Amino acid sequence: MDVTAEGNPKYIVNDKTTDSIVLPLRVDALDILNTSRFVLTKDRDYDTDDDPNTVSNADIIEVKYTPELIYVSRACGYKSVFNNLSATRETDLSNWIIDIQVIKDTINNENAAHINIYH
Amino acid sequence: MQRISIFIISLIILMVFPETSFSQEVQEKNANDTIIIKQKYGLRLGGDIGRLVRSFIDDDYKGFEITADYRLTQKLYLAGELGTEENSIRNDYLDVTAKGSYFKAGIDYNLYRNWLDMENLIYTGLRVGVSTFSQNLNSYKIYTTDQYYDTPFTSTDLQEYKGLSAIWAELVIGIKAEIVTNLFIGFNAQLKGLVAEDQPTNFENLFIPGFNKTFDSGRFGFGFGYNVSYLIPIYKKNKKIAIED
Numbered sequence: 001m002d003v004t005a006e007g008n009p010k011y012i013v014n015d016k017t018t019d020s021i022v023l024p025l026r027v028d029a030l031d032i033l034n035t036s037r038f039v040l041t042k043d044r045d046y047d048t049d050d051d052p053n054t055v056s057n058a059d060i061i062e063v064k065y066t067p068e069l070i071y072v073s074r075a076c077g078y079k080s081v082f083n084n085l086s087a088t089r090e091t092d093l094s095n096w097i098i099d100i101q102v103i104k105d106t107i108n109n110e111n112a113a114h115i116n117i118y119h
Numbered sequence: 120m121q122r123i124s125i126f127i128i129s130l131i132i133l134m135v136f137p138e139t140s141f142s143q144e145v146q147e148k149n150a151n152d153t154i155i156i157k158q159k160y161g162l163r164l165g166g167d168i169g170r171l172v173r174s175f176i177d178d179d180y181k182g183f184e185i186t187a188d189y190r191l192t193q194k195l196y197l198a199g200e201l202g203t204e205e206n207s208i209r210n211d212y213l214d215v216t217a218k219g220s221y222f223k224a225g226i227d228y229n230l231y232r233n234w235l236d237m238e239n240l241i242y243t244g245l246r247v248g249v250s251t252f253s254q255n256l257n258s259y260k261i262y263t264t265d266q267y268y269d270t271p272f273t274s275t276d277l278q279e280y281k282g283l284s285a286i287w288a289e290l291v292i293g294i295k296a297e298i299v300t301n302l303f304i305g306f307n308a309q310l311k312g313l314v315a316e317d318q319p320t321n322f323e324n325l326f327i328p329g330f331n332k333t334f335d336s337g338r339f340g341f342g343f344g345y346n347v348s349y350l351i352p353i354y355k356k357n358k359k360i361a362i363e364d
Binding site: 005010012024027028030067069070071073074075076077078079080110 | 264268272321323
């Protein structure tokens with residue numbers, strides 16, 4: 001599976017099979033709703049194989065959140081905390097993602113799971 | 120200049136010869152062998168030239184301090200300092216300017232026994248300091264371990280945290296040497312302990328005028344000063360020196 005942010009050529013996940021991914025959320029403005037969209041592509045190798053009938057499947061998910069800044073220390077400055085987290089999947093002709101559920105709607109810990117993606 | 124060399128030589132002699140060797144030689148004290156010296160009592164006013172010089176050579180700093188002391192007894196002085204400082208601290212993530220004024224008051228105790236009519240000091244003292252200041256956040260960059268997005272969020276909107284105040288206590292040691300009549304040059308070092316401070320919300324005080332930089336690890340800080348001062352003599356008092364031979 002590949003993951004990129006929409007419009008960004010850099011890979012977040014490059015051709016890996018995994019059951020958990022970490023998505024970077026971009027901070028555009030503070031204390032209002034920000035949006036990040038990510039493209040999750042399944043089976044990219046189908047595009048380059050010999051069988052013309054198999055094709056990769058890209059689904060777009062949209063994550064909305066409100067960033068807030070918290071002061072850490074004089075050496076680190078401020079860190080961002082994300083509140084009011086919500087996530088939706090964009091419907092297209094063939095979705096491989098069935099459902100998205102937000103488990104925790106405030107992100108201040110990078111280790112815990114916040115969103116479950118069912119496919 | 121002659122007096123300061125006498126002062127330095129007398130300092131060295133004081134350290135080399137312990138006092139007890141003198142007293143062992145005295146068999147009897149003759150009450151007639153005393154010299155009466157007149158000592159000056161008055162107000163000594165001065166300025167901190169170290170801070171003045173730093174204001175010119177350091178772009179991030181502007182400050183000045185007025186020092187004063189008033190002699191109470193032969194060894195005890197009432198002392199105070201009044202100053203104003205503006206200092207900027209910059210690192211990768213924060214750009215902060217602290218600006219304000221401070222006042223310190225306390226006592227100085229002269230540990231040095233002057234020869235004849237010299238008026239030099241090697242002193243230790245205590246102060247209580249108070250400052251009112253503002254901590255202004257000029258710009259910051261968000262600390263993030265992720266480098267996926269090329270530029271992390273940066274803000275250059277000035278955020279002012281005004282009307283902050285702090286109180287601290289100080290232990291001072293220093294010297295003041297009379298170079299020409301009534302003109303003194305001095306150096307002192309201060310060990311400070313914060314008693315109370317107003318913390319700005321979602322931020323902290325990186326620098327407090329009069330207290331210097333604050334440290335994460337505790338309430339302590341330190342500072343030093345170079346000053347030039349002039350003694351305005353008000354009255355004279357007798358000091359008796361017994362001659363021991």
